[in-house]
Amino acid sequence: MKIDINNREYEITADLSTPLLWVIREQCGLTGTKFGCGIGQCGACTIHLDGQPVRSCLTPLQAAEGKAVTTIEGIAPGNGEYHVLQQAWIEEQVPQCGYCQSGQLMTAHALLAANPAPSDEEIDQAMNGNICRCGTYSRIRKGIKKAAAAMAVSENIKDSGHGEMD
Amino acid sequence: MIGVAIRPGNRSKKVKGLIAGEDETVLNVWLKIGKENVVTVIVPHAEMGQGTHTTLPMMLADEMDADWQLVRMMEAPANKEYANYALGKGFILGEKEFPAFLIDTVDGFFLTVTKHMDLQITGGSASVRFTGMNAMRVAGAAAKAVLLQAAADTWQVPIEELEAKNSQISHTKSDRSAPFASFALQATQLSQPAKPRLKNPEEFNIMGTSPPRFDIPAKVDGTATFGIDVVLPGMKYATIKAAPVFGAKIKSVDDNAAVGMPGVIKVIPFETAVAVIADGYWQAKTALDKIQVTYHPSGNESVGQADIYSQYVKDMEASAAGGDDKKDVKKGDVQAALDTGGQLVEAEYRVPYLAHATMEPMNCTAYVTEGKCEIWAGSQNPLGFATAAADLLDLEPEQVEVHNQYLGGGFGRRVQVDVAVQAVRIAREVDFPVKLIWSREEDMRQDFYREANISRFKAVLSKDGKIAAWDNQFLFKHDPEEAPHIPYDVANQYIHFAKSQTHVPWGYWRSVDSSMHAFFTESFMDELAHQSKQDPYEFRKRQLANAPRFEKVLDLAAEKSGWGGALPPNWGRGLSLHMAFGTIVAQVAEIEMLEDGLKVHRVVCVADPGFAFHPNGFEAQMESGIVFGLTAALYGEISIEEGAVLQSNFHDYQMVRMKEAPKIETYVINSGHWPGGAGEPSTPGIAPALTNAIFNATGIRVRELPVKNHNLKAAKEVIG
Numbered sequence: 001m002k003i004d005i006n007n008r009e010y011e012i013t014a015d016l017s018t019p020l021l022w023v024i025r026e027q028c029g030l031t032g033t034k035f036g037c038g039i040g041q042c043g044a045c046t047i048h049l050d051g052q053p054v055r056s057c058l059t060p061l062q063a064a065e066g067k068a069v070t071t072i073e074g075i076a077p078g079n080g081e082y083h084v085l086q087q088a089w090i091e092e093q094v095p096q097c098g099y100c101q102s103g104q105l106m107t108a109h110a111l112l113a114a115n116p117a118p119s120d121e122e123i124d125q126a127m128n129g130n131i132c133r134c135g136t137y138s139r140i141r142k143g144i145k146k147a148a149a150a151m152a153v154s155e156n157i158k159d160s161g162h163g164e165m166d
Numbered sequence: 167m168i169g170v171a172i173r174p175g176n177r178s179k180k181v182k183g184l185i186a187g188e189d190e191t192v193l194n195v196w197l198k199i200g201k202e203n204v205v206t207v208i209v210p211h212a213e214m215g216q217g218t219h220t221t222l223p224m225m226l227a228d229e230m231d232a233d234w235q236l237v238r239m240m241e242a243p244a245n246k247e248y249a250n251y252a253l254g255k256g257f258i259l260g261e262k263e264f265p266a267f268l269i270d271t272v273d274g275f276f277l278t279v280t281k282h283m284d285l286q287i288t289g290g291s292a293s294v295r296f297t298g299m300n301a302m303r304v305a306g307a308a309a310k311a312v313l314l315q316a317a318a319d320t321w322q323v324p325i326e327e328l329e330a331k332n333s334q335i336s337h338t339k340s341d342r343s344a345p346f347a348s349f350a351l352q353a354t355q356l357s358q359p360a361k362p363r364l365k366n367p368e369e370f371n372i373m374g375t376s377p378p379r380f381d382i383p384a385k386v387d388g389t390a391t392f393g394i395d396v397v398l399p400g401m402k403y404a405t406i407k408a409a410p411v412f413g414a415k416i417k418s419v420d421d422n423a424a425v426g427m428p429g430v431i432k433v434i435p436f437e438t439a440v441a442v443i444a445d446g447y448w449q450a451k452t453a454l455d456k457i458q459v460t461y462h463p464s465g466n467e468s469v470g471q472a473d474i475y476s477q478y479v480k481d482m483e484a485s486a487a488g489g490d491d492k493k494d495v496k497k498g499d500v501q502a503a504l505d506t507g508g509q510l511v512e513a514e515y516r517v518p519y520l521a522h523a524t525m526e527p528m529n530c531t532a533y534v535t536e537g538k539c540e541i542w543a544g545s546q547n548p549l550g551f552a553t554a555a556a557d558l559l560d561l562e563p564e565q566v567e568v569h570n571q572y573l574g575g576g577f578g579r580r581v582q583v584d585v586a587v588q589a590v591r592i593a594r595e596v597d598f599p600v601k602l603i604w605s606r607e608e609d610m611r612q613d614f615y616r617e618a619n620i621s622r623f624k625a626v627l628s629k630d631g632k633i634a635a636w637d638n639q640f641l642f643k644h645d646p647e648e649a650p651h652i653p654y655d656v657a658n659q660y661i662h663f664a665k666s667q668t669h670v671p672w673g674y675w676r677s678v679d680s681s682m683h684a685f686f687t688e689s690f691m692d693e694l695a696h697q698s699k700q701d702p703y704e705f706r707k708r709q710l711a712n713a714p715r716f717e718k719v720l721d722l723a724a725e726k727s728g729w730g731g732a733l734p735p736n737w738g739r740g741l742s743l744h745m746a747f748g749t750i751v752a753q754v755a756e757i758e759m760l761e762d763g764l765k766v767h768r769v770v771c772v773a774d775p776g777f778a779f780h781p782n783g784f785e786a787q788m789e790s791g792i793v794f795g796l797t798a799a800l801y802g803e804i805s806i807e808e809g810a811v812l813q814s815n816f817h818d819y820q821m822v823r824m825k826e827a828p829k830i831e832t833y834v835i836n837s838g839h840w841p842g843g844a845g846e847p848s849t850p851g852i853a854p855a856l857t858n859a860i861f862n863a864t865g866i867r868v869r870e871l872p873v874k875n876h877n878l879k880a881a882k883e884v885i886g
Contacts, residue, residue: 014446015428018446018448019448022446022447022448025395026403026446026447027446029397030388031388031391031394031395031397032387032388032389033388034392034394034525034526034574035394035447035527035603036525036526036527036606037606037815037816038605038606038815039606039815039816039817041815041816041817042525042816042821044525071388072387072388073387073388076387082386082387086386086387089382089386090378090382090383090386093378093379093382093782093783093786094382094386095215095381095382095385095386096214096215096216096217096786096790097214097215097524097525097526097572097573097574097575097576098215098381098382098384098385098390098392098572098574099392099524099525099526099574099575100525101385101386102388105386123824124824124825125825127823127824128823128824128825129823130823130824131525131816131821131823132525132793133523133524133525133575133577133794133821134215134525134575134790134793134794135789135790135791135792135793135794135797135822135827136786136789136790137793137822137823137824137827138789138827138829138830139786139789140824141824
């Protein structure tokens with residue numbers, strides 16, 4: 001079957017029940033998405049299906065049919081630029097070993113898309129499924145807030161731009 | 167300071183082929199200079215998030231007066247020339263400074279010893295303390311010395327008139343200036359000083375600052391390659407299941423249901439494990455799950471956790487009664503002090519087995535061809551991997567090439583060579599590269615565990631409310647040497663340990679013995695304070711007369727935490743003080759007892775590491791160590807049932823998550839002492855700070871970890 005990952009089409013030959021995680025990593029060569037637990041407990045394998053965060057270790061290949069799959073490799077705007085969350089992660093020096101961070105970023109990305117100014121409790125709620133064994137939680141929180149603030153600023157610029165044109 | 171690695175006639179020539187590309191000049195084994203004036207620092211340690219790939223180059227670059235923007239890093243190849251003699255020396259001799267006339271002898275000796283020991287280990291919080299201090303700084307300073315000499319020779323000016331700054335050498339009088347690179351080749355002809363002058367802290371330009379870590383950008387866009395991410399042409403995948411009862415030998419394997427499944431290439435039964443090779447991990451895993459295995463009895467099939475504890479108690483009592491305990495500390499006369507009739511306080515504490523549960527499950531990729539073996543993995547011990555593979559294949563270590571990758575967590579687990587041995591055994595059965603990946607369940611059940619332990623105390627409080635005698639018996643002793651020792655001025659001490667043999671494999675676990683002894687000693691200190699009706703902070707402080715560094719750390723923790731200040735109802739505050747790997751850490755935990763458990767709101771952490779070379783990174787390590795230790799204190803428990811590990815994944819080996827992560831405030835004291843570690847020292851103290859806070863809030867003393875096993879809610883209702 002064909003699946004769409006990061007706006008690119010991949011032709012896949014695999015049993016339809018194969019978890020997307022292994023298709024993405026081994027067949028598509030996108031190794032940024034990580035294997036952590038295999039039972040949806042740690043969040044390291046988080047990807048987006050049509051913008052919604054899912055655990056790719058529990059999501060069968062079949063579920064991706066006709067949907068847009070986004071992985072960590074697909075969130076940056078391109079031209080060598082980082083996504084505002086990735087930029088915030090660098091500025092706050094969030095990662096330590098870094099293994100869980102793709103999943104953390106994908107979950108945070110979905111959070112900010114749904115809620116551009118999350119409170120601490122909302123961040124807790126959204127991020128609680130993602131384990132970081134290095135304990136970078138406080139920096140992840142800072143990173144999300146920094147990114148939210150940066151996005152708000154760029155939204156304002158856009159809005160005021162529109163205002164002038166009107 | 168030390169300098170064998172860079173003595174004249176040094177090893178640079180031997181390593182040139184290993185580390186240098188075209189147009190690069192190897193100045194000594196730890197650094198090379200490229201045409202574009204880029205200084206590349208060779209780092210003999212693995213990056214597992216502790217920042218060593220940035221901090222060690224900072225130490226070298228600062229001594230060299232290099233321009234940080236022109237500094238790069240390269241991980242040292244797994245080669246005997248990079249066997250880590252500085253680490254070996256640190257472990258064996260501690261932090262002793264050697265008399266100058268002995269240095270060559272000592273270094274020569276340790277170079278031999280550690281090469282022989284295949285040490286290129288990243289662990290023991292040793293990177294900065296030993297490699298950084300003994301190798302990186304000296305190498306940088308020595309390189310600068312010969313570059314200056316080369317410039318002096320070229321320009322025919324006195325060397326004293328030259329200045330090295332930002333990777334340039336300049337002569338103000340003649341208004342000349344040239345990059346390091348232009349003198350590099352000539353500098354290799356000169357003898358590097360074995361003992362160059364090192365900077366004083368006030369001369370540091372890079373050390374003590376916090377430049378962004380080199381490894382972070384690749385860790386936010388998915389491009390960082392961990393061991394599990396390695397891709398090779400023609401590579402296949404394997405997974406494995408070893409006997410759940412450690413060491414049990416396989417009796418029969420029924421693989422009928424697995425052979426012939428789609429993608430399955432080969433089923434390989436070993437003595438104690440079965441592996442499947444397939445086109446993909448999922449196919450290998452699905453097939454492995456269908457294989458029926460029976461085992462020969464090993465004698466451990468009925469061992470449960472309670473049996474292990476009973477055996478511990480029996481062995482401790484027999485050892486004490488028979489006078490077989492090993493002596494750790496003996497001062498004064500404990501028995502006489504116990505007999506004087508002061509207030510006797512006794513307590514026993516227990517801690518369970520713990521798994522590492524690195525986020526990246528164990529994995530290793532191997533490719534075995536005629537007379538050669540290549541290994542790709544994230545390892546804390548790449549040279550050990552090479553040696554193990556060479557032994558297995560009857561090759562010379564030089565015929566094994568290890569390509570070390572980023573580590574998705576180490577914590578001591580990735581020192582072990584078990585997964586490399588398995589990968590090589592699998593790969594030699596086929597003529598293509600194989601990536602062996604463990605399931606999370608395998609990772610949890612085939613670990614090398616922080617051992618379960620029991621610690622028993624007897625102490626006597628004198629009339630003036632000080633400790634007159636301290637008797638402590640426990641099991642096992644590994645590292646660090648000082649883990650069970652106390653900084654308090656107790657005149658009569660007897661610290662001793664027994665042995666007990668189990669079938670459960672032991673391994674280094676972040677902070678090793680300190681991970682339990684801080685809980686033991688600092689819980690008992692709290693009990694003694696309570697028994698003598700003194701404030702836990704004042705009680706400790708009164709007995710730190712001989713340990714001024716500890717007292718300063720403790721005082722600052724009390725100050726920053728607002729020790730003694732009022733707390734809301736159902737809140738509690740607890741304190742701990744412990745030194746591990748040369749860094750002294752005090753922690754104050756502030757908690758709230760809730761209807762359904764507890765919340766750690768805030769942890770104040772004060773650390774004296776001597777000097778924090780990368781303050782932001784040091785702070786990150788304190789935070790990391792605390793969350794790691796808090797996870798263990800609240801939830802960590804590996805239990806043995808029917809000879810095997812009961813837990814299997816994150817649902818039953820629970821981790822602290824975002825919601826439970828406390829606010830952590832770190833304060834650093836740069837006391838100027840020989841540097842201590844960063845990765846491990848904050849892990850031990852959070853457990854006692856937490857349980858002492860629970861006592862403060864509820865009156866309940868938690869003497870056995872983890873906290874989750876205690877019904878604190880019921881207790882609170884009784885206490886009110």
